[in-house]
Amino acid sequence: MSSQVLHVHALKTACSNCSVLELCLPIGLTGGEVERLDTLIAQRVKVKKGAALYRTGDPLRSLYAVRLGFFKTSILSTDGREQITGFQMQGEMLGLDAISTDHYACTAIALEDSEVCPLPFTLLEKLARDLPSLQHNLNKLMSREIVRDHSMLLLMGNMNADERLAAFLLNLSQRLNMRGYSSREFVLRMSREAIGSYLGLRLETICRGIAHLREEELVDMHGRNVTILDLSGLKQKVAGCHRHSEQ
Amino acid sequence: MSSQVLHVHALKTACSNCSVLELCLPIGLTGGEVERLDTLIAQRVKVKKGAALYRTGDPLRSLYAVRLGFFKTSILSTDGREQITGFQMQGEMLGLDAISTDHYACTAIALEDSEVCPLPFTLLEKLARDLPSLQHNLNKLMSREIVRDHSMLLLMGNMNADERLAAFLLNLSQRLNMRGYSSREFVLRMSREAIGSYLGLRLETICRGIAHLREEELVDMHGRNVTILDLSGLKQKVAGCHRHSEQ
DNA sequence: CCGACGCATTGAGCTAAATCAACAAGGGCG
DNA sequence: CGCCCTTGTTGATTTAGCTCAATGCGTCGG
Secondary structure, eight states: OOTTEEEEOSSOOOGGGOTTTTTSTTTTOOHHHHHHHHHHOOOEEEEOTTOEEEOTTOBOOEEEEEEESOEEEEEEOTTSOEEEEEEEOTTOEEOGGGTTTTBOSSEEEESSSEEEEEEEHHHHHHHHHHOHHHHHHHHHHHHHHHHHHHHHHHHHHHOOHHHHHHHHHHHHHHHHHHTTSOSSEEEOOSOHHHHHHHHTSOHHHHHHHHHHHHHTTSEEEETTEEEESOHHHHHHHHHSOSSOOOO | OOTTEEEEOSSOOOGGGOTTTTTSTTTTOOHHHHHHHHHHOOOEEEEOTTOEEEOTTOBOOEEEEEEESOEEEEEEOTTSOEEEEEEEOTTOEEOGGGTTTTBOSSEEEESSSEEEEEEEHHHHHHHHHHOHHHHHHHHHHHHHHHHHHHHHHHHHHHOOHHHHHHHHHHHHHHHHHHTTSOSSEEEOOSOHHHHHHHHTSOHHHHHHHHHHHHHTTSEEEETTEEEESOHHHHHHHHHSOOSOOOO
């Protein structure tokens, strides 16, 4: 684990009074079950903006639930180019890719000062044996990540730049909305380059895409401040997937 | 489940004498544990070439282990375009994406006459509670799929056509090799168009890529017959990811 | 054996996005 | 406050891969 990661001794963790209880691993668990899950989390961990929570190749110790803040996960190609595989916000899980080999496959970097709940994986697996609904939640979480990745493959394989950008903004909007934030106005936590890496485009293409969406009066953007002007218009843009439809 | 799916009543299933035992879900399980897993599989299921094992939206009943044959899984964009999300061969699992919503997110089509072992999911989850190593295997399987998908995102986001094709052929070669087949000579089960859909390219581009690899004497291909002439050369091609490396 | 159909190949031109380049706009810090 | 450095924007040009089109090949059925 990176040296820039700080432990929070002061507060005793408690899923039960966490703001993202209903989005996170404990979803649907009874009070007693949540308490048992709490016992796994020795202490929350703070990660400073720009610091790594873990890096590719580190041995798997814990899965991490994002308590607050924002992360990116990325992998490196053999020649050192970065592919961002996801952005994670509150209530989302980090480290699922490490279960396969007992080593993290990607690097997780905080995009702002963040806080995570470490779930020691061996303990979590043990507890999950006792709590079927916890196991089921974990299964669902992994499956959801698979579905998400497949939809990213669809995006990369079949959408043009503007459609990808629209899909990206809509996805953020929707996830923020689920967390009680505005779906119309929000602040991006990542650079144009990071968006580009995520969507398989160059940063200049992202800028131009933004210009197009602005011209069409679908969104308004100043730097990282986003205002969605026409939600259904954006959705239409994504729906009409590009490649010359054949009927 | 599709009507073209036939049940095999004759043979009692038995993981213990399955050819892909050591690659499939039972990996690392004790004899007794494998026997208990066997009890889940009421009967193997044959799927004819071109038939669907399940379709997007079908309710999740079972995960399926491919016993023999070859499948493709695909999702549809809103405008009806197909993105192939994977090709599955013996010992690989189908249906993991359905756990998330209790409905299959993709459609699984047999690319040749195939046979699968259905694992009723609720029973599998129950059994996994009793058999920690089964649960662990299931977790690993899901995690591995996530890692695989991330490497596909890297491919789509950062590799040019020839590199994608080389990576695809190497991946097939390696998986066939693990199953005791030649890593140098094999037969493709899918059309150029399907390869293209999988790699985010058009079929013509696949053809041209093949021509390039032939010119470079890395592979020889006649129709769907593949001979890899220079394995390390192919690997080099994938390694040297495209986009103008900046030092 | 022949025709038809699906699949594969190859060519020619077009286009969306990459690349290269110049410049603007914040934002943190001395 | 002004400077520097990072991040974002926009323009000009290039190019990889798409589209359209013609042709080849293999196999299946009659």
